[in-house]
Amino acid sequence: xxxxxxxxxxxxxxxxxxxxxxxxxxxxxxxxxxxxxxxxxxxxxxxxxxxxxxxxxxxxxxxxxxxxxxxxxxxxxxxxxxxxxxxxxxxxxxxxxxxxxxxxxxxxxxxxxxxxxxxxxxxxxxxxxxxxxxxxxxxxxxxxxxxxxxxxxxxxxxxxxxxxxxxxxxxxxxxxxxxxxxxxxxxxxxxxxxxxxxxxxxxxxxxxxxxxxxxxxxxxxxxxxxxxxxxxxxxxxxxxxxxxxxxxxx
Ligand SMILES: C[S@@+](CC[C@H](N)C(=O)[O-])C[C@H]1O[C@@H](n2cnc3c(N)ncnc32)[C@H](O)[C@@H]1O
Numbered sequence: 001x002x003x004x005x006x007x008x009x010x011x012x013x014x015x016x017x018x019x020x021x022x023x024x025x026x027x028x029x030x031x032x033x034x035x036x037x038x039x040x041x042x043x044x045x046x047x048x049x050x051x052x053x054x055x056x057x058x059x060x061x062x063x064x065x066x067x068x069x070x071x072x073x074x075x076x077x078x079x080x081x082x083x084x085x086x087x088x089x090x091x092x093x094x095x096x097x098x099x100x101x102x103x104x105x106x107x108x109x110x111x112x113x114x115x116x117x118x119x120x121x122x123x124x125x126x127x128x129x130x131x132x133x134x135x136x137x138x139x140x141x142x143x144x145x146x147x148x149x150x151x152x153x154x155x156x157x158x159x160x161x162x163x164x165x166x167x168x169x170x171x172x173x174x175x176x177x178x179x180x181x182x183x184x185x186x187x188x189x190x191x192x193x194x195x196x197x198x199x200x201x202x203x204x205x206x207x208x209x210x211x212x213x214x215x216x217x218x219x220x221x222x223x224x225x226x227x228x229x230x231x232x233x234x235x236x237x238x239x240x241x242x243x244x245x246x247x248x249x250x
Contacts, residue, residue, distance in 0.1 A: 015139040015201040017091045017116070022198045023067070024094035029192065031068055036187060037199075042070075042135075045237050048230075049134055049162045050074035052239060056158045058129030062087045064117040064145065065136025069099030071162075072110060081109035087128075089115035118144035126154045134162035135237075138205030146222045153244040159224060165231060165238035166211040176236065177207060212238040 017023070026033065034042045053061065053075050063071050066088040075086075086109050088099050096112045103110045115123065117133060117140050131149045149159050167173040180203055188199030210218065212229045215238075219227045224242035231238045 015205070020197065021092065021094075022195075022201065023090075024092045025195055026192055026198050027068070027092065027094040027098055030095070030098070031070070033188070033192075034070075037184060041233055041236070045162055045232050045239075046070050046074055046134065048232060049132065049160060049239055050078055052160050052241060053130060053132060053158075054079045056130055056160075058158065059083060060085045060087075060128045061130045061132065062089060062123065062128045062152060064089055064115070064131065064133040064149070065140070066090045066099055067095050067134075067136075069103045069110075071132055071134050072099075072106075073102060076103075076106050076109075081106050084109050086110045087113055087115075087123075089113045089117070089120075091116050117148060120148050120152060123148075123152045125151050126157075128152050128157060129154060130158045130160065132160045132162075135164070137161055137163045138209045139201055143218070143222070146219060146224075150223055150244055155244055155246045157244045159219075159240075159242045159244070161215075161240040161242075162237060163215070163240070164206040164209045165215075165229075165235050167235040168231075172234070180206060212240070215240055 023030070049071055053071075061075070061084070063086070066072065067090060069088050072086055072088050086106075088096070088103060088110055089112075090096050090099070091114060093114060096114060100112045117136060131153055133145065133149070137145055153159065167176055184199045184203045189195070192198070212231060212235070216227050216229060219240065219242050223245065225245045226243040227240070229238045229240045
């Protein structure tokens with residue numbers, strides 16, 4: 001098992017929701033801002049995550065750091081909700097309020113819960129078949145979040161992570177980071193009417209998040225099996241999948 005270290009050290013974005021309700025402040029504009037910053041690419045990435053989840057066998061899905069519920073919307077756009085229990089969770093009540101509105105058509109299957117992905121004592125161990133977290137791991141203490149994911153998953157359960165990653169060509173990656181450093185805070189400032197703090201956290205998170213290979217090793221060190229990843233958009237993001245072993249050590 002990994003030493004999970006101090007929360008600040010393992011939170012790539014150095015973000016603490018207890019100190020700053022920044023995602024709450026931008027909640028109503030979050031979806032538009034995602035389109036602006038990713039030039040619409042987040043839609044492609046999330047469709048791919050949904051496809052991965054739909055391809056798995058599960059009855060109970062927990063989506064951590066769900067934001068406005070984008071992943072669940074896409075999963076339910078591709079598969080039936082019948083007989084399924086889906087939990088959309090986030091720390092921000094304002095994000096959850098938007099997710100609730102967007103997921104209204106599926107209210108018999110989806111429940112909204114305010115949960116901290118780092119510590120979810122109200123979610124019983126081994127109670128979910130699949131756990132997903134998209135663009136949220138870099139703004140949490142990822143080691144605590146991975147530990148919690150492993151705890152709540154049933155043996156054999158699936159973990160699907162969408163997160164910032166690394167372009168394999170170093171120069172291109174550095175150019176991408178320089179472009180983001182220039183554009184993200186400025187666009188964020190303009191788009192939010194002067195509150196660019198969310199985008200400073202996200203930028204910091206993108207810079208300091210481990211490479212796909214490093215995250216693979218971290219997931220394995222936490223005890224996940226069948227760990228693999230797929231780079232998307234040259235490696236700007238990657239989808240990581242893993243399984244909770246059927247038995248300890250497998
Ligand atoms: C960048 S948004 C991603 C939202 C959504 N998953 C998506 O892909 O669009 C990050 C979300 O993580 C939430 N968040 C931040 N820290 C969290 C934590 N410790 N536990 C759960 N959610 C958290 C924020 O409130 C925000 O809604």
